[in-house]
Amino acid sequence: MSLKITKLINILLYFFSLCCLQIGVAYSQDIKIMGAEIEWHKYYDNVFIKTSEYIVPKTQKQGDKIILDFTPAKVESFKVINKKSPRIKTVYSIQNKEDVGRIIIELKCPVKHEVASLYGKEEVLVEVSSSQAQVPVLIAEKEAKEPVENKKEEPLNKEGKLSYPSMKRDSLFDIKVASPLKEEKKLRQNILKGKVIVIDPGHGGEDPGASAFDGTKEKDLTLKTSIYLAQYLKDYGATVFLTRKTDVKKTLQDIAAFANKINADAYIGVHFNSLNRPKAGTETYYYTPNSFRLAALVHKRMVLGLKREDRGVRQMMFYTISRTCMPAILVEPVYLTDMQEGILAKSSEFQKEIAKSIALGVKDYFLR
Incomplete structure (x- = not known):
């Protein structure tokens, strides 16, 4: 009997030791x-x-x-x-x-x-x-009281100047810029006829935005790129409004209120990215569900056209794209804080490629 008890105790001790070992392994893991x-x-x-x-x-x-x-x-x-x-x-x-x-x-x-x-x-x-x-509350009572006038946009004049409507429809301004579409056939010139698009060059005035390694300011690059984009969309037949014409700062409330007031068909905020660690590539932002398809199509065109890293389409509650009623997106084609992309962003040819890619995405959106 004592021998059986001894064997039973040994078996129990064996299993107890095994359990302890497994617990120890689990703990160490x-x-x-x-x-x-x-x-x-x-x-x-x-x-x-x-x-x-x-x-x-x-x-x-x-x-x-x-x-x-x-x-x-x-x-x-x-x-x-x-x-x-x-x-x-x-x-x-x-x-x-x-x-x-x-x-x-x-x-x-x-x-x-x-x-x-x-x-x-x-x-x-x-x-x-x-x-x-x-996000501050959108106050647009003053703007809502102001009548919206329909003005015809000025065509290219003999001096090669383009007349773009500013945020106020009762003021036009002239900007000298070579058309980036001069080498393309305009067989489908009116494919966006009747569409009203607001282009918002990010930052401006006392707000420089991000800076490249050589000090180039984001606000200057967004304006140049937006002017090219306006030309592309105008050549497609769209009515285009820029939120600023020079180095000035427009409030986010005014921008969103204006886009809503004119019942725009699309809003495009143009920015360039920055980060305090090595990062490069193309990002596109949206907020409302009805903006996702526009963001996805524009982003796809930018990735194909710019050939930079695809950093995706993201949902973010930026003021303008969360307070506008129409499909609204914010594009970040490249990072100014990346040495190579900062150099690219300063090139007029690369700015035209950005603009062309965005315009193609907008065209895809309205034609599908």
Whole structure:
């Protein structure tokens, strides 16, 4: 009897030891959270959380904090402070429970956020963007009282000047610019006849926007590119309105109110991108569901025409594209902070290629 009991005890001890070993292995296999990096962008922030392997965190928002819990995980202690971003204050870690590593993102203001675990990169991406609470209320009472007059646009004159309507329909201005379409046949000149399109060259005046390595300002490049784009669309037969004609700043409220008041068929905001870390490529933004198809078609044409990295179509609550009633998009063809793309952006030929690509996308949108 004692021998049987001894064998039974030995068997029990064996299984107990095996269980302890498995628990120890499981414990040693906890995923490690090794740090975080904040990528500041002029429109949004990306928080990259470095992990030892793929893991999907549980996310919650509490007051001015975004909390991500990783299970099972061990977290290294760290704290990242961001002085540039108007949205993120700090990102830090704590070991919330024995098997739960917690990352806390402290915010400076109300935000929207998206979380994605990047398979194969051992990273979790948190994209933080401004929320509706930050967007000022659109006040257009004054503009609504002003009558909208229908004026015919001036054709090319003998001196080769183009007359573009400014934001106010009762003022026209002349800009000397060589037509980028002079080498193309105009067999389909009127394919956009009857369509009203607002082009908004980003920034202006005291707002220079981003800067290239040599100091070239975004506001100057957006205006030049927008003028080419206006010519392309006019040659397709569209009625085109530019929101600014020179180096001046228009308020976002005025821009959105104007586009709504004239019942435009499309709004296109022209910008150039920037980032405080190496990044290049083409991005296109939309906000409302009825703007997605326009964004997708224009983006496709830009990627094909510019031959830069495809960084995708993104939904973002920028003021003008979230406060306009028509399909509205904001394009970021290249990054000024990338050396090669900054040089390209200054080239008139590349600006024409940007404009041509956008115009083709607009044409695709209205003809499908």
